[in-house]
């Protein structure tokens with residue numbers, strides 16, 4: 704991320720500097736979307752090579768999420784220089800639950816402030832600005848809109864938003 708000057712670390716008044724940031728291995732790729740939904744900066748790792756995954760994590764201060772036990776044996780991780788979470792389950796609902804529990808995340812942290820596709824901070828848009836960009840029914844019934852500066856996708860708190868938030872709530876309460 705960048706290009707937003709001094710405000711790049713503050714989204715909707717929330718301090719992003721102290722919040723954990725993630726790099727998500729391809730073997731647990733579905734976690735990326737859920738972390739972004741909560742507002743946590745989550746980069747999807749496209750490469751194949753473990754050392755570049757660990758190098759990015761170290762350079763950018765990201766927590767590694769992976770199913771790969773070999774990565775966990777790397778020196779930067781065993782020495783504590785890079786934080787990594789070995790994801791236990793194959794099932795993505797359990798995976799997100801594990802991450803929430805182990806890292807003490809709050810599912811309401813900064814909901815819907817990042818683009819689910821690009822990991823970019825969304826920008827608020829006035830209703831009139833999106834008139835041509837959203838379906839007429841959405842324009843009529845919604846009042847708050849945000850847009851991704853990278854892919855131009857428009858977000859609003861419709862039924863899909865509510866359904867995803869409910870699922871997140873369910874995942875985070877699983878054992879409570």
Ligand SMILES: [Zn+2]
Pocket residue numbers: 818819820821822823851852853854855856
């Ligand atoms: Zn986007």
